[in-house]
Amino acid sequence: MSAAAEIPYTTGLHEIAPGVRAWLAPDGSWGLSNAGLISGDGESLLVDTLYDLNLTRTMLDAMAPVTAAHPITVALNTHANGDHCYGNELLAPEVRIHAVTETAHEMAHDAPPEVMAALLSPAAAEGLGPVLADWIQRAFGKYEFGGITQRNPDVTFDQELTLSVGGRSVELRNLGPAHTGGDAVAWVPDAGVLFTGDLLFIGGAPIMWAGPIDNWLRACDEMIALSPEYIVPGHGPVTDCDGVRAVQGYWRHIRELAREAHGKGLSWTDAALAADLGEYAGLGESERVAPNMYQAYRELEPGLSTVDPLGMLAAMAQWDAVRGNGGTNATTPPATND
Numbered sequence: 001m002s003a004a005a006e007i008p009y010t011t012g013l014h015e016i017a018p019g020v021r022a023w024l025a026p027d028g029s030w031g032l033s034n035a036g037l038i039s040g041d042g043e044s045l046l047v048d049t050l051y052d053l054n055l056t057r058t059m060l061d062a063m064a065p066v067t068a069a070h071p072i073t074v075a076l077n078t079h080a081n082g083d084h085c086y087g088n089e090l091l092a093p094e095v096r097i098h099a100v101t102e103t104a105h106e107m108a109h110d111a112p113p114e115v116m117a118a119l120l121s122p123a124a125a126e127g128l129g130p131v132l133a134d135w136i137q138r139a140f141g142k143y144e145f146g147g148i149t150q151r152n153p154d155v156t157f158d159q160e161l162t163l164s165v166g167g168r169s170v171e172l173r174n175l176g177p178a179h180t181g182g183d184a185v186a187w188v189p190d191a192g193v194l195f196t197g198d199l200l201f202i203g204g205a206p207i208m209w210a211g212p213i214d215n216w217l218r219a220c221d222e223m224i225a226l227s228p229e230y231i232v233p234g235h236g237p238v239t240d241c242d243g244v245r246a247v248q249g250y251w252r253h254i255r256e257l258a259r260e261a262h263g264k265g266l267s268w269t270d271a272a273l274a275a276d277l278g279e280y281a282g283l284g285e286s287e288r289v290a291p292n293m294y295q296a297y298r299e300l301e302p303g304l305s306t307v308d309p310l311g312m313l314a315a316m317a318q319w320d321a322v323r324g325n326g327g328t329n330a331t332t333p334p335a336t337n338d
């Protein structure tokens with residue numbers, strides 16, 4: 001058993017190396033994201049806040065015994081998805097929040113918490129239709145998006161930035177665009193611990209909002225090249241380089257499926273509905289094959305019409321209704337929306 005596999009996957013704060021802690025949130029499905037706390041002499045760096053204020057408050061309270069002596073002075077938002085930054089307002093005003101430049105742009109312009117709150121409102125359900133409204137409730141209904149004031153990063157960087165956290169070196173690297181337009185990892189070389197944000201999903205399917213696939217594969221190569229002993233993914237249990245290779249395998253499989261289906265003239269939605277996920281069929285949130293297939297198609301067909309985020313959610317809801325956990329009608333022929 002690898003050292004990483006010995007870290008229990010239970011909710012809460014786990015010290016995985018001296019002064020390096022992971023906040024883990026099983027089961028890692030929609031919105032249940034991990035975070036990190038890297039402590040040096042008298043200060044700490046927080047890797048990501050959580051999806052809502054309740055979750056973030058619970059995490060910060062659990063960190064209090066550590067942060068009393070080593071207060072959080074710096075933070076990193078690994079990327080712009082809300083489950084990694086919606087809790088930012090709970091950090092002290094003097095905490096300098098870091099992010100990749102593109103991440104800061106996405107946080108300021110894409111999917112603010114009010115949009116999520118609106119999607120979950122009873123008034124929205126009718127307009128969304130039953131399949132999408134039901135899926136959104138199941139994926140996101142347990143979070144409280146009302147009353148969140150988005151706090152944007154204070155410091156941005158493009159490629160790399162090395163911070164000294166109480167004398168401890170922490171390297172921030174942008175390995176995106178892949179999952180989103182900017183995807184930062186935090187590497188703690190003296191402890192052999194890498195925090196990857198959503199460049200890694202372990203136990204659940206990854207999801208690609210930006211791409212391209214080649215860039216994600218390269219990001220994985222770069223992570224492996226660091227030879228980390230412990231890798232804290234954005235979602236799922238602590239892993240090691242085998243976990244990184246599994247994510248690479250998923251993307252190679254999706255790219256192969258896309259090439260085959262595209263060659264047969266299938267639409268991306270039909271390709272997703274027909275996809276044989278093979279050894280990846282057991283991953284959680286399998287419906288992510290829909291946006292992933294779209295992204296793979298976009299690489300094969302640059303003129304493919306743009307699908308907005310709500311359209312992507314609709315494609316996942318549809319996939320789930322036909323083939324996923326929400327599938328009560330798996331014998332019904334796939335319906336398509338194009």
Ligand SMILES: [Zn+2]
Pocket residue numbers: 031033081083084198234235
């Ligand atoms: Zn996430």
